[in-house]
Amino acid sequence: MPGYPVVESGNYLMEIDTGYDWGSFTLDDAEKGVLDNTTYLLGPGVTYADVTDGVLSVRVMRGRRDIGDQFTYGTMSFVLNNTKAQGAFAPFDTTSPYYDPANSQPGLAPLRNVRLSRYDSSNNQVFLFVGKIVDYNLTYNLGGIDTVSVVCADDFYILAQTYLNEWTTTEELASARMDAMLSLPEVNYPTGVTHRDIQTSVSTLGGGGAYKVAAGTSVANYANEINKAEQGRVYVSRSGVFTFEPRIGNTLSGSVADFHDDGTNIRYNGVGVKFEATQVCNYASVKTLQSSTAQVAQDTASQAKYLTQAQYITNSLLHNDTSALTLAEYLLVADPEARYSDLETEYLMMTTAQRDTVSTIDIGDTITIQKQIQTGPTTYSQFAQELSVEGLEFNISFSRGHSVTFYTAPTTVVYELILDSLTYGTLDGLNVLG
Numbered sequence: 440m441p442g443y444p445v446v447e448s449g450n451y452l453m454e455i456d457t458g459y460d461w462g463s464f465t466l467d468d469a470e471k472g473v474l475d476n477t478t479y480l481l482g483p484g485v486t487y488a489d490v491t492d493g494v495l496s497v498r499v500m501r502g503r504r505d506i507g508d509q510f511t512y513g514t515m516s517f518v519l520n521n522t523k524a525q526g527a528f529a530p531f532d533t534t535s536p537y538y539d540p541a542n543s544q545p546g547l548a549p550l551r552n553v554r555l556s557r558y559d560s561s562n563n564q565v566f567l568f569v570g571k572i573v574d575y576n577l578t579y580n581l582g583g584i585d586t587v588s589v590v591c592a593d594d595f596y597i598l599a600q601t602y603l604n605e606w607t608t609t610e611e612l613a614s615a616r617m618d619a620m621l622s623l624p625e626v627n628y629p630t631g632v633t634h635r636d637i638q639t640s641v642s643t644l645g646g647g648g649a650y651k652v653a654a655g656t657s658v659a660n661y662a663n664e665i666n667k668a669e670q671g672r673v674y675v676s677r678s679g680v681f682t683f684e685p686r687i688g689n690t691l692s693g694s695v696a697d698f699h700d701d702g703t704n705i706r707y708n709g710v711g712v713k714f715e716a717t718q719v720c721n722y723a724s725v726k727t728l729q730s731s732t733a734q735v736a737q738d739t740a741s742q743a744k745y746l747t748q749a750q751y752i753t754n755s756l757l758h759n760d761t762s763a764l765t766l767a768e769y770l771l772v773a774d775p776e777a778r779y780s781d782l783e784t785e786y787l788m789m790t791t792a793q794r795d796t797v798s799t800i801d802i803g804d805t806i807t808i809q810k811q812i813q814t815g816p817t818t819y820s821q822f823a824q825e826l827s828v829e830g831l832e833f834n835i836s837f838s839r840g841h842s843v844t845f846y847t848a849p850t851t852v853v854y855e856l857i858l859d860s861l862t863y864g865t866l867d868g869l870n871v872l873g
Contacts, residue, residue, distance in 0.1 A: 442558050443491040447787035448841035449794055450558045453494050453517065454487035455572065457537050457546030487554070488537050488546065493519045493528065494837060495586070497555065499568050501593070502674060502802040502830025505780075506687070506848035509663055510674050512595035515555060515568045519587040521577065528587045529577055549575055553591050554679070559795040567798065567833075569679030570594065593675035594628075599659035601626055606652040610758050613640035613669040617662065617683045626658055628681065636682045642669045642766070645758035649728040668756040670769060672829075677801050684803055686769070687827070689851045694807040694825050696796050698782055701811055701821065705793045709783035710810060714775055722749040723770040725763040727756070734760050736767035741774065778849050779808040779824055786841040797843065804828045806845065826850060 442450035494517055501513035521528045527535040530545035537546035555568045570593035578586050604625055608616065618637045621628035628634065644650070644665065652661060665683075666673040672684040697704040721741035726733035733753070741748075750770055757763050786794050800806065809823035826847035833843035 440558055440562055441564070442556070443837070445786075445835060445837050446840045448557075448835070449786070449791075449798075451491060451835065451837075452489065452556045452558070452564070453491045453497070454554050454556075455490055455537075455547050456552035457486045457488050458539060458544065458548060458551055487552075490519060490528070490547075493521070493524045495520055496837075497835040498833070499555070500830075500832045501568070501677070502828070502846065504830050504846045506827075506829055508829075510595075510666065510672065512599060512659070513568065513570065513593040513675060515553070515570060515591040517555075517589050517591075519589065521585040521587050523584075526585070529585075530575075547572075547575065549573060553589075557798050559798065560791050565795075565798050566678040568593070568677060570675075571597065594679065594681060595659055595662075595675050598626070598628075598662065599657055601658045603652055603654065603656045603658060603661065605654040607647060608644070608650050608652060609646035611644060611646065613642045613644050613665050613671075613756075614638060614683060614685070615640075616644050616756075617665050617673070620658065620661060620665075621681065632680075634680060636676070636680050638671075638682075638684050640669050640671065640683075641686045642762060643758045644668060644756040645727065645729055650756065664754075664756055667752065668766070670766065672803055674802050682803075687848075687850070694805045696793075696800055696804075697807040697809070698784065699809045701809070704809075705784065705797065706788040707782050707784040707808075708788065710779050710808060711781040712777060713780040714777040716745050716748065716775060718772060718775040719745045719748040720750050720770050720772045721745065722747050723751075723767040724749070725752045725755050725757070725767045725770075727758070727760065727763050728754055730760055730763070732760065734764035734767050736764065736771055738771055738773045741771075745775070776849055779810070779826060779847060781844055781846050782806075782808055783842065783844045785843075800828060800831070800845070802828055802830065805850065806847070808847070824849075 440450050442452040445451050497515065497517040499513070499515045503510055519528050526532045527537060528547060530548065532538065539546050549572050551572050553570055553572050554566060556564045556566045559565055570591045572589055573592050573596065574590040576588045578588065603623065606623065614637050620626060621635065662673050670686045672682070672687070674682055676682050698707045699705070700707065719741060721738040723736045724733045755763055755766070757766060789797065805825055805827055807823055807825050809821055811819050812822045814820050827850045828845050829848045830846040831843060833841060835841045
């Protein structure tokens with residue numbers, strides 16, 4: 440099996456783009472310049488160096504912890520053993536196999552592409568993180584192990600460092616605006632399904648006049664403004680695809696993974712519960728960029744119980760007051776709901792098939808968490824919730840294994856209509872056509 444084994448977790452591969460292309464067809468080269476060969480194809484290509492054997496530990500953080508948080512770029516940090524590599528990871532070593540002699544540059548350097556993957560039980564490569572190196576720091580320890588600490592970020596970081604020219608927008612769907620922004624010359628984000636997944640939005644954004652985008656606006660900040668109007672999700676997937684999802688609504692039942700504490704399904708070793716007054720929003724005010732009047736939705740009964748818990752949006756990109764009022768009503772949450780907010784588990788607790796499943800869970804997926812709850816001195820019952828994954832964090836040690844934490848948010852679960860079923864055969868708000 441490809442990759443390097445992590446104890447009780449599977450085989451993993453850490454790759455860094457060396458910055459030079461030695462694997463493409465090269466004129467006048469005795470080996471790479473042979474016509475019709477199937478190994479050295481027309482470039483340019485990317486040459487990745489496998490550095491897995493030198494990795495000591497890995498930490499990845501992606502998404503957000505709560506549905507009210509703003510999305511930001513995902514990060515990965517890992518530590519390399521430079522002593523074991525005999526100095527090959529250092530930028531000063533011109534004899535390193537990662538050094539680019541043609542351009543006299545170190546191959547492993549900031550803003551190089553980086554990717555972490557795991558191989559499932561069928562030898563399929565599953566990406567866990569794709570991004571770019573931000574920091575590459577060496578530490579020389581006299582008499583000890585020399586290490587290289589590498590900090591990486593996904594493409595949302597690159598977008599945060601990219602700035603727009605003045606842009607006069609037109610009225611269009613939020614999804615169309617997101618796609619148009621990525622295609623602007625100063626952004627020039629790659630196209631195609633391996634780079635973008637822009638799903639059709641429910642909201643329409645305004646154009647011209649007050650909606651003109653000022654020069655110097657950060658692409659990442661404007662992406663979040665678009666998402667603030669949509670109330671969906673905007674993030675870079677585990678495989679490096681820029682993803683924009685529409686307003687979060689009902690979720691068709693059918694979680695991608697079930698976590699139980701009773702020995703069935705996927706085991707876990709920790710779960711958090713949130714039940715807070717701050718979950719409540721009983722006064723929502725939304726004002727668009729072109730309007731002088733805020734649209735307000737409120738729940739006075741909730742205010743009497745939990746005081747006024749307010750949310751204000753004063754610069755919404757939405758195109759009119761009607762859509763602003765719709766958003767204000769969407770933001771209302773009358774009562775707090777006790778929910779499982781985060782779940783911790785380890786691959787060593789899972790079967791091989793379960794590890795393969797957990798490795799593919801990403802932001803926006805639905806999972807089930809079930810826990811045994813004590814209801815009396817000697818009585819217990821099982822309580823389960825289907826929840827959306829809003830973020831995840833995992834740590835990998837090649838000697839201790841892979842652990843992961845999922846951060847979740849409540850979701851309204853609906854079920855596929857089943858004819859002649861007493862429970863699922865009634866067409867209503869909770870039973871829908873699949």
